[in-house]
Amino acid sequence: MIETNVDAMRPYKTLLRYAVMIFLAYIFAFPLLFMVMSSFKTENAMFADMYSLRAVLPVGDLMLDNYQNVFRKSNIELFFFNSVIITTLNVLLGLIVNSMAAFSMARLKWKGQEFVLIAIVSLLIVPFEAIAIPLLMLVAKLPWIAFEGGELVVQSSWLNTLHVQIIPGIANAFQIFLFYQFFRDIPKDFDEAAAIDGASPLRTFWSLIVPMSGPVFATATILAFLANWNNYLWPILTTQSESARPIMVGIQMFFSNNTDWGEIMAYSTLTTIPVFIVFIAFQKKFVASLAGTGIKG
Amino acid sequence: MNVNTPMKTLVAALLLANSSLALAAPTEVTMWRHETGDAEMQASEAAVNRFNASQDRWEILVEKLPEGSYTESITAAALANTLPCVFDMDQPTVPNFAWSGYLRPISDYLSQDFLDGLNTGAKGQYKGQVYSVGQFDVALTLFTRKSILERFDIRYPTLEAPWTKDELMAAIKKIKASGEFAYPFDVNTNWTGEWSSYGYGPLLQSFGADLIDRDNYLEAEGTLNGDAAVQWGEWFQSLFEQEFADRKPADDKRFQNGKIAIHYTGSWSAKDYTDAFGDDLAILPPPDLGHGPVVGGGSWQWGISSSCKHPEGAAEFVQFLMSDEEVAEMSEKTSLIPTSSGGAALTEQYSEGGEWRIFYEFSEQYTVMRPETPAYPVISSAFDKAAQDIIDGVDPQDALDNAVDTIELNIEDNGGYGF
Structure with missing residues (x-):
């Protein structure tokens, strides 16, 4: 009799569980949905819908005018291009440099290794x-050699360039520590086996450690991408000149001279799309990495 | 032939030198300005083009920077020694920039007569010296609808006889009692930061208090937390306790949507509200809460950097911008209040009898500049915190005491900021 009651309660529990999950999903998704839906509405429609569920639904007179105005009023193509270049190079170079630095500390033996590791970890708090x-x-005040008008010229400063937004961010203490933790837990037997087969440390790193470290590379990619894409x-x-500005400065410029919230939402939506793409691409490994970190803890 | 050769050479050299002078490219003068609305950006660009076309000695090169982080950009450029020759800045930041050594006194380049011809709100000063000048200003005001005043039989206040505190409160109570408006009054409580000192500061001053003792710019004790200030705090708090105003309004279109009856805000809303209500819109002077109506002064202004290599070119440009014609042109294009009587006279809206002349009068008669001290950013944030606390129900005396402590500690830490 009791078992029957429990069985009878099960659908209600499931229902309640789903209700809670839907409620939580709505809370987390609301800002995103509101942004995307509002980008297709007029400002008046957006404010009129704000106090009802219509705010997050594709209802009313939807249009693309906000997007057209974003492209007409701002230099979003340039800012977007700059951001893609800065972020891509920063992430790629960062993954290479930081993972190799972590590898040398986690898998190799050299003098002063512990001191360098402590120094890097202590940088995390700065x-x-x-x-x-x-x-x-x-x-x-740093000089730079650039190719301008068909000839090499020496520039007296890094300001107002793309490389000033890339190079200083490549070496990253947090990434090194992240890779270090992961590499440290890979059994040393692999390295020894590779060494017996005649592999150099670099070969061991590229052919053995990197293929086994998908989750940590995915995590580092997502975190580095977000940090660089959102850098402000x-x-x-x-960057005082427009030519080298990234998208986050661009959106602030757009916001400065625009009071139309529909257009601001359109700009924000365009800015968010790459973040979505990267997150979805690396989502599985990212979650796996987080789960792995949890188990270790 | 031989005798003439040196002479010919000399003449040729002189001609060449002369022609090269005549053909010399104008000297470039770099300029930064903050990014803002289309109307102002276009008006500013047109003014630069007119200046560049009006003479051939200087060429202004413009760079636009986002407003949200403009001050950070200026500070960073000053540290990296890459400040432009001339740049615009929000007037309250002028004393801090001057104290930090980013600016040179503009009064060294513009005559005293010229500066005297500008309204108070047009000049950014530090320790009595003018460091910046601005083409336009804004003014605080009360917006309502004539139909509301008539329906509730409320006196229409004038420049000569603004509402007293009692009249303002009586009007709000009467409207509230009708049940037509959940919150009849609005003071933009959804705005934080600079708005508190710009918007609520004048109300505090109208009570007879101030943000700092302007005799020495070192002490706030007794000024920001004295009896008058506490009375302001209690009155301000009562607006929310009695639900005359909403603590957390959701959006900025409440007045246009008919959800509030009286809106205390700035002249910048006049165009939108005129579009919404036409002739029914009533533009009223700020209330006299005991010591006369007060509006804050000073908007975006132009200054010359201390690192500028061509200050005379920068000064020529700034003087050009501050001519009556340019002041009027900027006002015509942006609807902002001109900062000189000559400029106002050339505009349609702000000349005698103009639709918005009343704002010019507010600006000319009621302006009290925000404290012209490098400590202003701290004063502003401390007062904002106090205002938010008072809105949220904290005892006004405690909230203002905390603000005083924060301000005085900062001034002490910075050696008095030169005062």
Whole structure:
């Protein structure tokens, strides 16, 4: 009799569980849905729908005018291109440099290894804001060789360039520590087997460690992508001319001279699309990496 | 032939030198401005083009930067020694930039007579020296609808006789009692940051208090937390306790949507509200809460950097911008309040009898500049915190005492900011 009651309660429990999950999903998805749906509405329709479920539904007179105006009023193509270049190079170079640095500390033996590791880990507690000004003063005086008008020229500063937004961010203490933790837990037997087969440390890294470290590379990619794509402070400090500005500065510029919220939502939606793509592409491995980290803890 | 050769050579050299002077490219003067609405951006670009076309000695090169982080960009450029020659800045930041050494006194390049011809709100000063000048200003005001005043039999206040505190409160109570408006009054409580000192500061001053003791710019004790200030705090808090105003309004279109009856805000809303209500719109002076109506002064202004290599070119450009014709042109294109009587006279809206002349009068008669001290950013944020706390129900005396402590500690930490 009791078992029958439990069975009878099961659908209600499932229903309740789904209701809670839908409610939570709505809370988390609301800002995103609101942004995307509002980008297809007029400002008046957006405000009129704000107090009902219509705010997150594709209802009313939908249009693409907001997107057309974004492209007409702003230089979004340039900012978008700059952001793609900066982020892609930063992520790729960062993955290579940081993973190799972590490999050398986790899998190789060399003098001063522990000291370097401690120094890198201690850098984790230094916020970027604390080093932004000294770094700015440094890059303002660093020379650079550029190719302009068919000839090589020496520039006296890194300011107002794309490379000033790429190079200082490549080496990243957090990424090194992330890779270090992962590499450390891979059994050393693999390295020994590879060494017996005559593999050099570099060969071991590329052919053995990297293929086994998909989750940590996915995690590092997502985190580095987000950090670079959303970077605002450093570009603001170092790019005073429009030609080198990334998308996050672009959206702030657009917001500065626009009061139409529909257009602002359209700009925001366009800005968010690459983040979505990267997250969806690496989602499975990202979750696997997080789950793995949890088990270790 | 031989005798003439040196002479010919000399003449040729002189001609060549002369022609090269005549053909010399104008000297480039770099300029930064913040990114803002289309109307102002286009008006600004047109002014630069007119200046560049009006003479051949200087060429202004413009760079536009996002407003949200403009001050950070200026600071970063100053540290990297890449400040432009001339740049615009929000007037409250001028004393801090001057104290930090980013600016040179503009009064060294513009005559005193010229500066005297500008309204108070047109000048950014630090320790009595003018460091910046601006073409336009904005003013605080009360918006309502004539039909509301008539329906509730409320006196229409004028420049000569603005509402007293009692009249304002009586009007709000009467409208509230009708049940037609859940919140009859609105003071933009959904805005934080600079709005508190710009919007609520004048209300505090109208009570007879101030954000800092302007005799020394070192102390806030007794000024920001004295009896008058606490009375302001209690009055301000009562607006929310009695539900005359909403603590957390959802959007900025409440007045246009008919959800509030009286809106205390800035002249920048006049165009939208005129479009919404036409002749029914009533533009009223800010209330006299005991010590006369007050509006904040100073908007975006132009200054010359201390690192500028061609300050005379920059000054020539700034003087050009501040001519009556250019001040009027900017006002015509943006609807902002011109900062000189000559400029106002050339506009349609702000000349005598113009639709928005009343804003010019507010600006000319009621302006009290926000404290012209490098400590202003701290004063502003501390007062904002106090105002938000008061709105949320914190005892006004406690909230203002905390603000005083924060301000005075900061001033002390910075050696008095030069005062």
